[in-house]
Every structure is written in C-alpha cells, then in structure tokens.
Amino acid sequence: MKKRLAVLLCVVMMLTLVVGCGGNSSNNEDxxxxxxxxxxxxxxxxxxxxxEKGMKLAIEELNENGGVLGxxxxxxxxxxxxxxxxxxxxxxxxxxxxxxxxxxxxxxTGLTKVAADLAQKNEIVIFSPGAxxxxxxxxxxxxxxNTLLDIFAVPAVVEWMIExxxxxxxxxxxxxxxxxxxxxxxxxxxxxxxxxAKIVFEDTINSGETDFTAQVTKLxxxxxxxLVFTGYYTEAALFMNEVKKQNLDIxxxxxxxxxxxxxxxxxxxxxxxxxxxxxxxxSDQPSPETAEFLEKYRAKFNEDPDMFSAQYYDAVMILAxxxxxxxxxxxxxxxxxxxxxxxxxxxxxxxxxxxxREPIKSPVCLITIKDGEFTLLEQIxxx
Amino acid sequence: MEGFLLQFIDAYYLRILVIIGINIILAxxxxxxxxxxxxxxxxxxxxxxIGAYTAAILTLQxxxxxxxxxxxxxVMAGLFGFLIGIPTLRLEGDYLAMVTIGFGEIIRxxxxxxxxxxxxxxxxxxxxxxxxxxxxxxxxxxxxxxxKLLKSRHGRALYxxxxxxxxxxxxxVNTTLMKVLAFTxxxxxxxLAGGLYAHYMGYIAPKDFAFMKSIEILNMVVxxxxxxxxxxxxxxxxxxxxxxxxxxxxxxxxxxxxxxxVILMIFxxxxxxxxxxxxxxxxxFRKKEV
Numbered sequence: 001m002k003k004r005l006a007v008l009l010c011v012v013m014m015l016t017l018v019v020g021c022g023g024n025s026s027n028n029e030d031x032x033x034x035x036x037x038x039x040x041x042x043x044x045x046x047x048x049x050x051x052e053k054g055m056k057l058a059i060e061e062l063n064e065n066g067g068v069l070g071x072x073x074x075x076x077x078x079x080x081x082x083x084x085x086x087x088x089x090x091x092x093x094x095x096x097x098x099x100x101x102x103x104x105x106x107x108x109t110g111l112t113k114v115a116a117d118l119a120q121k122n123e124i125v126i127f128s129p130g131a132x133x134x135x136x137x138x139x140x141x142x143x144x145x146n147t148l149l150d151i152f153a154v155p156a157v158v159e160w161m162i163e164x165x166x167x168x169x170x171x172x173x174x175x176x177x178x179x180x181x182x183x184x185x186x187x188x189x190x191x192x193x194x195x196x197a198k199i200v201f202e203d204t205i206n207s208g209e210t211d212f213t214a215q216v217t218k219l220x221x222x223x224x225x226x227l228v229f230t231g232y233y234t235e236a237a238l239f240m241n242e243v244k245k246q247n248l249d250i251x252x253x254x255x256x257x258x259x260x261x262x263x264x265x266x267x268x269x270x271x272x273x274x275x276x277x278x279x280x281x282x283s284d285q286p287s288p289e290t291a292e293f294l295e296k297y298r299a300k301f302n303e304d305p306d307m308f309s310a311q312y313y314d315a316v317m318i319l320a321x322x323x324x325x326x327x328x329x330x331x332x333x334x335x336x337x338x339x340x341x342x343x344x345x346x347x348x349x350x351x352x353x354x355x356x357r358e359p360i361k362s363p364v365c366l367i368t369i370k371d372g373e374f375t376l377l378e379q380i381x382x383x
Numbered sequence: 384m385e386g387f388l389l390q391f392i393d394a395y396y397l398r399i400l401v402i403i404g405i406n407i408i409l410a411x412x413x414x415x416x417x418x419x420x421x422x423x424x425x426x427x428x429x430x431x432x433i434g435a436y437t438a439a440i441l442t443l444q445x446x447x448x449x450x451x452x453x454x455x456x457x458v459m460a461g462l463f464g465f466l467i468g469i470p471t472l473r474l475e476g477d478y479l480a481m482v483t484i485g486f487g488e489i490i491r492x493x494x495x496x497x498x499x500x501x502x503x504x505x506x507x508x509x510x511x512x513x514x515x516x517x518x519x520x521x522x523x524x525x526x527x528x529x530x531k532l533l534k535s536r537h538g539r540a541l542y543x544x545x546x547x548x549x550x551x552x553x554x555x556v557n558t559t560l561m562k563v564l565a566f567t568x569x570x571x572x573x574x575l576a577g578g579l580y581a582h583y584m585g586y587i588a589p590k591d592f593a594f595m596k597s598i599e600i601l602n603m604v605v606x607x608x609x610x611x612x613x614x615x616x617x618x619x620x621x622x623x624x625x626x627x628x629x630x631x632x633x634x635x636x637x638x639x640x641x642x643x644x645v646i647l648m649i650f651x652x653x654x655x656x657x658x659x660x661x662x663x664x665x666x667x668f669r670k671k672e673v
Contacts, residue, residue: 096393
C-alpha cells in the first residue's frame with residue numbers, strides 16, 4: 001500500500017514537471033517580455049519584493065497607455081532566492097523559453113554578474129537597478145545599470161561630512177560577511193584619505209550578531225567624531241541601541257544598505273536623528289515625476305515605495321523609451337538607443353549614461369530619521 | 384555535445400541537467416560517509432567550498448589548465464577530509480554531527496576573511512570550462528568506481544561499520560582506516576563537484592556553501608535512501624528538479640517543497656531506494672529471467 005502511494009506520488013511529481021513545461025512556452029509575437037530578477041524569499045527578499053511592485057506598476061502603466069510599439073508589455077516574475085545557481089537557471093529559462101527582450105535586475109552585484117555573463121553571451125539586454133559594485137558594465141555592451149554608484153556618491157558624502165559638519169576623525173565599521181560592506185569600506189577609506197580626514201578607529205562585525213558591547217566600548221575610547229558604517233540596516237540599528245545604552249554621542253553615516261524600514265523599528269529613539277545615509281531616492285520633497293509615482297504606488301500597494309521600487313520602475317520606463325526610440329524590441333537594435341540615454345528625468349533622480357555605460361545619477365539624497373520616518377536632510381550634487 | 388543536445392532541449396533544461404550531475408557527485412560522496420559508513424556528516428558543503436576555491440584560484444591566479452585545477456581542488460578537499468576523518472575515530476552520531484557542522488562553519492568564515500578568495504564578495508571571472516559532457520562523463524566514472532568499491536571487500540567492511548562497529552572490529556575490519564578512507568573519498572568527490580561548480584557558474588562566494596547547502600546534500604542522500612547508489616542519484620535528481628517544477632505554484636514553492644520531503648519520509652522512512660544496491664537490482668533481474 002505504502003509502496004503504491006510512493007510510486008503514485010512520484011508519478012504526480014513527474015506529471016507536474018511536464019505540465020510546468022507546457023504552461024508557459026507560448027511565443028506570442030504580439031507581446032514584449034521582460035524578465036524580473038530578484039529574490040522574493042531568502043535573506044535579500046526585502047530588496048526583491050518592493051522591486052517587483054515597482055516593476056509591476058511601470059508595466060501596468062505602460063500597457064494602459066497602449067503598450068510599447070503597439071505591443072503589450074509582459075513581466076515574468078521568478079523568485080531567485082538570492083542564490084547564484086537559481087539566478088543562472090532563471091536567466092536561461094527567461095532567454096531560451098520565455099524569449100525575453102530584456103532582463104531587469106538583480107539588486108545585488110554578485111548575482112547581477114552571474115546573470116550579465118549569460119545575457120551578454122546570448123545578446124540580451126540586462127538592466128540592473130541595484131548593482132553598485134565593481135566590474136558589472138565591464139562584462140559587455142549589453143550590460144547596463146541605473147543606480148547611485150558608491151564611487152561617485154561616497155566622495156561627495158565624505159566632503160559634506162568634513163566641510164559641512166567638521167567631522168575630521170572617523171571610525172569605520174565593516175560587516176565582514178557581507179560583500180556589499182567589504183566592497184564599500186575601501187571606497188570610503190580612499191575618499192577619507194583623499195579629502196584629508198583621519199581614520200582613528202576600525203573594527204569589524206558579522207551579520208546576525210546582536211551584541212556590540214565590545215565594539216562600542218572600544219569606539220568610546222577612540223574619540224571619533226563620526227562613525228562610518230558600511231553594513232546593512234539591522235546591524236546598524238542594533239549597534240546604535242548599544243551606543244545609546246553606553247551614552248555615547250556619535251552619528252552613524254552609511255550607504256543605501258541602511259535603507260530599510262526596519263532601521264527605525266529596531267532602532268526606535270536610538271537612531272532618531274543619529275543615523276544619516278545617502279541614496280539616490282527619497283520620498284520626501286519629491287520632484288513632480290516622483291510625486292506622481294508616489295501617489296500611484298501608494299494607491300496600488302497601500303505603502304511607501306523605497307529605492308528599489310523606484311529604480312525598477314525607472315528601469316522598465318527607460319527600456320520602454322529605448323525600444324520606442326529605436327522602433328524595435330530587438331535587443332541588438334534598442335541597446336544602441338539605450339546607451340545614448342541622457343538626462344532622463346526618472347522618479348529616482350536624473351540619469352545619464354557615460355560612454356562606458358556607467359550611470360551618473362544626481363543628486364545624492366542624504367536621509368535621516370525623524371519621528372520614526374525617513375526624512376530628507378540635504379541634497380548634494382555629484383560632479 | 385551541447386550543440387547536439389540543444390536541438391532537442393533548451394538551455395534551461397541543459398543547465399538543470401548539469402546541476403543534477405554536480406549534485407549527484409556531491410550526494411555520492413556524502414553517501415559514502417553517511418549512507419554507507421553511517422557517520423553523520425553535516426559539513427559537506429565545507430569540502431565543496433575547499434574544492435571550488437582551490438580550483439578557481441588555480442585557474443585564475445596560476446593559469447593552470449582546468450583538469451589539473453579540478454584535480455588540485457579535489458585533492459585539497461580530500462586532504463581536509465583526511466584531517467577531519469581522524470577525530471571521527473573518537474566521536475559518534477550526534478557528536479560527530481556537531482564537529483562537522485563546526486568544520487563547515489570554520490571553512491565558511493575562513494573564506495570570508497581570505498584575501499585571495501575575494502572575502503565576502505567571492506571570486507568572479509573563472510572561465511566556464513565545465514560542460515554537460517565533462518560533468519556527465521565524470522558522473523558515469525564515479526558511479527562505476529563507487530559501485531565497484533561498495534561491492535568489494537572494503538565496501539562490505541564499510542557497511543559492516545554502519546551496522547555494528549564493535550562486531551565489525553571483532554570480525555577483523557580495521558574500522559579506523561575504513562572510516563578515514565570513507566571521509567577522504569567523500570571529501571575528494573565534494574571537492575571535485577566544487578571545482579566543477581566554480582567553473583560552471585563563473586562566480587563563487589562563501590554564502591553559496593553555507594550550512595543549508597550541507598543540509599540539502601544530506602537531504603538528497605536520506606531521501607534517496609542511505610547507502611544506495613541509485614538512491615543517491617534519484618535523490619539528487621528529485622531535489623534538484625522539485626524546486627524548479629514547483630515554480631508553477633509561485634509563492635508556495637518552498638512550502639510544497641517542504642511538504643514533499645515530509646510526505647516522502649512518512650511513506651518511505653528508509654528513503655526512496657533505501658538499501659537498494661546496484662548488484663541487488665542485477666540479481667533481481669537475473670531471477671526474473673530464470
């Protein structure tokens with residue numbers, strides 16, 4: 001009996017496999033497909049979920065206005081769990097089965113590289129609205145990204161810290177097991193060096209740690225004016241809790257890895273006006289384009305968009321514009337138009353692609369927390 | 384070979400087939416340690432990462448050919464398997480599981496701090512040497528050698544250790560040597576799979592080889608049936624394909640995946656092909672013929 005059931009279960013499993021293959025293999029010529037790259041489960045899902053919403057909103061909006069080149073735009077949304085092998089499998093599926101015109105994603109640099117390698121080989125445009133690390137667009141001429149790059153933003157932020165705030169002695173804390181953090185720390189160090197400030201204290205933490213007593217005690221003795229924190233928001237919030245507990249008066253400055261709603265929830269009044277981070281998007285004091293986007297997003301999803309929703313929204317819009325301008329949805333044709341993008345007024349700021357396809361975004365928003373909400377502190381221009 | 388296959392299946396299937404091949408090598412390695420010899424090891428991804436990083440560094444930094452790098456990675460992992468094998472002489476069951484979990488974590492944290500390995504960012508830019516043909520030729524060779532080993536005197540000694548270590552020793556089996564042997568070969572295979580993986584993805588990072596990866600490999604062995612070569616192959620096959628075909632249920636994918644494991648374990652507590660060995664299958668066929 002049990003044996004039969006097991007056999008039956010196996011048969012059912014195999015059947016679902018066959019069904020799964022038959023389901024989405026239609027190659028309708030009347031639609032243009034875009035493949036979403038991002039995690040809906042796993043440790044980086046907090047980037048992927050709002051990103052998917054931003055992409056869905058953009059596609060819906062374009063279709064309401066008659067689609068792109070008179071064709072309907074279709075988004076395909078697979079969950080890559082933030083894992084390399086899943087990303088590679090999904091990209092192969094998008095390209096060989098769904099025949100997408102372009103890939104939108106991934107928010108993480110490492111995963112984007114895996115996807116970009118495959119996209120370049122198959123001559124499909126990949127547009128990452130989140131990869132900030134090194135060596136992404138160098139992969140090939142089908143690889144684009146639109147996000148505030150640390151190498152442009154950090155020098156501007158460091159200059160602001162020194163000139164506006166007079167913080168000369170800096171402490172740097174790196175989260176050792178997160179690539180984002182270990183990549184960002186050297187960028188900060190280089191900028192601090194070049195602008196003539198001093199690093200008086202350096203230490204490391206690991207993600208998932210909750211007790212930072214030792215680091216904060218050491219920081220207290222270091223007499224730093226400001227703390228540069230290159231990790232993610234969870235650890236930043238917990239770190240600031242400890243700082244408050246030890247009655248240390250210091251401001252934490254970091255990158256857009258701190259842009260998560262949990263920062264204010266976990267940090268409560270320990271992060272209140274004590275955390276400043278830079279990013280390319282702020283829902284505070286919006287431009288007309290951003291205001292319109294905010295209104296639509298709030299109406300549809302009943303929540304505030306974050307940087308990733310805005311950048312995915314922009315990515316779809318920019319791709320659509322390039323296709324319209326080129327009069328074709330063939331990646332070989334519209335990539336040339338895409339590379340010419342100049343001063344595009346997106347909801348996440350203005351974007352221009354440099355000769356080497358690196359995006360230059362301006363302005364940089366400095367954000368702090370006031371009354372538990374992200375509030376725009378200042379906007380600085382990037383040269 | 385790829386070009387020929389691509390006429391029938393698309394790149395999506397081809398990729399899944401290659402990943403299945405790599406997972407089969409991993410599962411066969413762990414099967415030897417946990418399934419056959421009965422030593423619960425939960426750090427198999429650690430051995431895999433040693434192989435992956437060694438092979439990747441050998442091709443990237445030293446410009447060695449793929450074959451030598453692959454072998455280098457496997458030998459390096461085998462060496463660590465040997466070193467881990469030694470303390471297992473004193474430890475059993477749960478205690479050994481804890482030691483191997485610890486080992487896996489140490490390796491992961493080591494690579495997080497390893498300058499040459501790119502720290503948390505990982506290594507990128509390996510040429511993608513690994514192809515469907517290389518992976519599956521290796522799979523066939525490994526399955527054949529593995530079957531030969533298990534059928535031999537040494538193989539039966541390994542099974543004997545699982546069933547009753549004291550009795551095995553009394554019967555003249557050098558349990559110390561055999562356990563270390565199982566660990567070394569298992570780690571060697573994991574290192575080989577790691578090298579293949581690194582040169583298939585072109586990108587590796589410490590988080591690819593975290594604790595969950597070890598559990599995934601253990602799942603393949605347990606689900607397929609401990610100690611069975613066809614079982615490990617089936618386990619690797621099902622656990623690689625299941626998450627893919629469950630894409631149709633979208634958000635509930637991982638829920639279904641978990642439920643599938645629970646159901647299978649309830650109805651087949653010994654695994655799908657528990658204790659089915661290749662030569663048992665052959666015998667059964669022969670009986671039918673007569």
